[in-house]
Amino acid sequence: MIKHALNVTREANFAEWYQTVITEADMAEESGVRGCMVIRPWGYGVWERIQRLLDDRIKGAGYDNTYFPVFIPLSYFEKEADHVEGFAKEMAVVTHHRLIADGKGGLMPDPTAKLEEPLIVRPTSETVIGAAFSRWVQSWRDLPVQINQWANVVRWEMRTRMFLRTSEFLWQEAHAAYATAEQARAETLKGLEIYRSFAEECAAMPVIAGEKPENERFPGAVSTYSIEAMMQDGKALQAGTSHFLGTTFSSAQDIKFQNSEGQQELAQTISWGMSTRMIGGMIMTHGDDDGMRVPPRLAPWQVVIVPMLRDNDEDAALIEYCQGVQQELGKLQAFGEPVRALLDLKAIKAVTKRWGWIKKGAPIVVEVGGRDMAGGNVSVTVRTDLYKEDGKLNSQIVARDAFLGDVVGTLEGIQKTLFDQAKARTDANIVRDVTDFAGLESYFENAGKFPGWVEVEWSKPTGAELDKVVERIKALKLTFRNVSNDAAPATGTCIFTGAPAVERILVARAY
Amino acid sequence: MIKHALNVTREANFAEWYQTVITEADMAEESGVRGCMVIRPWGYGVWERIQRLLDDRIKGAGYDNTYFPVFIPLSYFEKEADHVEGFAKEMAVVTHHRLIADGKGGLMPDPTAKLEEPLIVRPTSETVIGAAFSRWVQSWRDLPVQINQWANVVRWEMRTRMFLRTSEFLWQEAHAAYATAEQARAETLKGLEIYRSFAEECAAMPVIAGEKPENERFPGAVSTYSIEAMMQDGKALQAGTSHFLGTTFSSAQDIKFQNSEGQQELAQTISWGMSTRMIGGMIMTHGDDDGMRVPPRLAPWQVVIVPMLRDNDEDAALIEYCQGVQQELGKLQAFGEPVRALLDLKAIKAVTKRWGWIKKGAPIVVEVGGRDMAGGNVSVTVRTDLYKEDGKLNSQIVARDAFLGDVVGTLEGIQKTLFDQAKARTDANIVRDVTDFAGLESYFENAGKFPGWVEVEWSKPTGAELDKVVERIKALKLTFRNVSNDAAPATGTCIFTGAPAVERILVARAY
DSSP states (O other), X not given: OOOOSSSSOTTTOHHHHHHHHHHHTTOEXXXXXXXXXXXXXXXXXXXXXXXXXXXXXHHHTTOEEOBOOSEEEHHXXXXXXXXXXXXXXXXXXXXXXXXEEOSSSSEEEOGGGEEEEEEEEOSOOHHHHHHHHHHHOSBGGGOOEEEEEEEEEEOOOSSOBTTTBOSEEEEEEEEEEESSHHHHHHHHHHHHHXXXXXXXXXXXXXXXXXXXXXXXXXXTOSEEEEEEEEOTTSOEEEEEEEEEEETHHHHHHTOEEEOTTSOEEXXXXXXXXXXXXXXXXXXXXXXXXXXXXXXXXXXXOSEEEEEOOOSSTTHHHHHHHHHHHHHHHHHSEETTEEOOEEEOOOSSOHHHHHHHHHHHTOSEEEEEOHHHHHTTEEEEEETTSOBOTTSSBOOEEEEHHHHHHHHHHHHHHHHHHHHHHHHHHHHHTEEOOXXXXXXXXHHHHHSOSSOOEEEEEEOOOOHHHHHHHHHHHHHTTOEEOOEETTOOOOOSBOTTTOSBOOEEEEEEOBO | OOOOSSSSOTTTOHHHHHHHHHHHTTOEEEOSSTXXXXXXXXXXXXXXXXXXXXXXXXXXXXXXXXXXXXXEEHHHHHTOHHHHHHHGGGOOEEEESOEEEOSSSSEEEOGGGEEEEEEEEOXXXXXXXXXXXXXXXXXXXXXXXXXXXXXXXXXOOXXXXXXXXXXXXXXXXXXXXESSHHHHHHHHHHHHHHHHHHHHHTSOOOOEEEEOOGGGSOXXXXXXXXXXXXXXXXXXXXXXXXXXXXXHHHHHHTOEXXXXXXXXXXXXXXEEXXXXXXXXXXXXXXXXXTBOOOOGXXXXXXXXXXXXXXXXXXXXXXXXXXXXXXXXXXXXXXXXEEOOEEEOOOSSOHHHHHHHHHHHTOSEEEEXXXXXXXXXXXXXXXXXXXXXXXXXBOOEEEEHHHHHHHHHHHHHHHHHHHHHHHHHHHHHTEEOOOOSHHHHHHHHHHSOSSOOEEEEEEOOOOHHHHHHHHHHHHTTTOEEOOEETXXXXXXXXXXXXXXXXXXXXXXXXXX
């Protein structure tokens, strides 16, 4: 039997396992500031990789990076009723701009430095970016405008969980304005496709891309699209959203242009965002009972070299040998970039380092002892193939040159294995043969600890009728996820209303 | 006579020229939010280049990137009196976490959602990072800890100026803890050296690196070091600071470790930061009466290709020819990176594009018309050599292959020219022969519109004696900058106190 590196398994307690991975893999920690976390080096390193690869795709789609203020005046929110309704319950409000002594040895906001108009710490930037668009857009020649920003945002959350739901989080938000609704909707879907391809190709995370139902729309949006990923406990995680906003914000913010016939029109706007939540999704997609497994494309270090130092005269030669391996790795290309190899020279025991890197999920750990060096070898551990059948660690002694010859293929193999495992699990756990509400109840009653998702036919009710349906699934602790772009057409009746069905929607427990 | 692209010259009105460059070069604009700016694509592109190159150097020095909360609880500031004294007058205070309807059709902070403890939007992160260090550091084996973050910070400013002084700005802040004061001070100077080399090598901005006097120290620091650059109006700009904090924050935040003899000691901490202010410094160092001149190493696009499209059948061939040039450029390496070349296909006139890129300061603009293409040529304009002697634009028609053969050398030449011009100007405007206070007064009375700096001998007074000296130079609108690491030793008497001088300090007008 295998003795795993973590003291809790996914099976035993998934929520505790998740927190344990975050701690043991050096991803993040509580900050002491309510609802906010400290993102530690390995976690932030993954975020930097996400930024680099996603940013390339965003720029490739013709977006320019920019930066807008963290503060949004209260009056900007007052202009768009639906939007403020959706966010007003969870915003940080700045009311003063100075502190003074409180007369008891402490500090307090200075009553004479109260802001005339409170400022909101941005929960999202449609309003302040819309105000800029209204300055930038005068004529059809100024369109499209396509910008992106990487920023921190704040939504006051009562119950927080690291990476998944924190009061402050990091994200990118892309915003664009177009002349026609058709173009704007098409570009909304392009944003969604960037997320789908990024999630699947870079994060090795299979997703369902599709449109959210009315009750799950972004406040102020005409349509919201999402990518949804299945975690190992069967729950759904919304990992990115793209919104067709129509003229909601252009009418509130006065984004008007003169069309080629000389008439004034409102621009059609869109926005799409992906956040540090993605990291939580990666942990729950790829992690195992030994810790995190980072897909090689997003690993800050793809290969970590650990010399078995012995505090003696041979150490210098051993380090030199390892540096040689590191240099050769840096000359190789995996996924179109130089291989990222770290030589870990920290003053801790080699075995502690090995397990540290396994828990962090470094794709390949290479250990080198004196005997390995003498034989021109290295000892290689691959994160997706950690144990032999007998439960012992599967470290293979191979010739240095053979390792260097194989390493790119090994990294590509790890990336593929992680995707394939997650894809097989997702595919095996989406049920499509439930044809009535009783069947839905019965599935979730009997599916065991980690139920999957159910795709059902529905009549796409709206307004009060939808509210009633939402109440019914909420009673089962279920939510609507999205209508997959790849869903089969509906052929029967709605399992909620009995009316003719118009599409197939995913129902699941969710983060 | 040359007719320049801007409608105001540096000579006529330097402050207005600065704002005009920012607008005309598409760097930034007013946001509508008090004291905050919108950083537009070209300005943000320069910041991304700064981030990329500075981040490489910071990581090379052994720092890991991380992310800490934007909010700092009030009580964290109460722990360190000097620090709060220095910042308390200019901080944004969050007091509520929800908005509600105000009954008049608008919104207001919800009185029932008042925070028990106000949160400060970080003006700098020593306190919250110090709290993390106290969790991370237990033993001498845990030291050093070296981390960095790229973040937004807020200091409430009454008078703001884009890039130079804004309520919100972007920066990196590096923080580290060491076992000994000697090591900490040495590492403080390493941070300073990173700034010096970055400023000179990447931003082509010659600087004076040295220690600030007591009255200019960071709140809570034992020593503050800076790099100071001379702007074209002769004023000094502090472009980066590095602080030796001693045990100020480790005692306030309880950052203690057990040394190798088993005794408890306070760690010695340091911090160093560089911000978007650097971009303002680059504008005032390199800009001219035609707009910005961006050093090639920091230019988002080093070569911009403008096809002279004529809305006819030849356009497709012209674009193809330009794409060929762009592809060849991308295969070349300048400064160790692929050349960054943009093909500008926007639907505006070629001549408008040309002047747009000149105002933005793209190092090389390449225009290609049908005749150029037919002859296998391109028309090249180099930003640092813009006009012929007769005042006409100095665009040279050269063979495509000759251009491609020369372009890396041209980019290197532009980088060097910008540095050399700024260096010559700086060197020519530091006066070192003032030996008494009357001489100081006389220099600034007679130096004309754009005076330089004066390096004087002083006795390094402290406390009340220093305050008096500061009052005297303040009356002349002067400030102390720093004591250059390269300053000659003092040999005479202090021009302020008459006591024996101990060092030479720079005095200047400043931003």
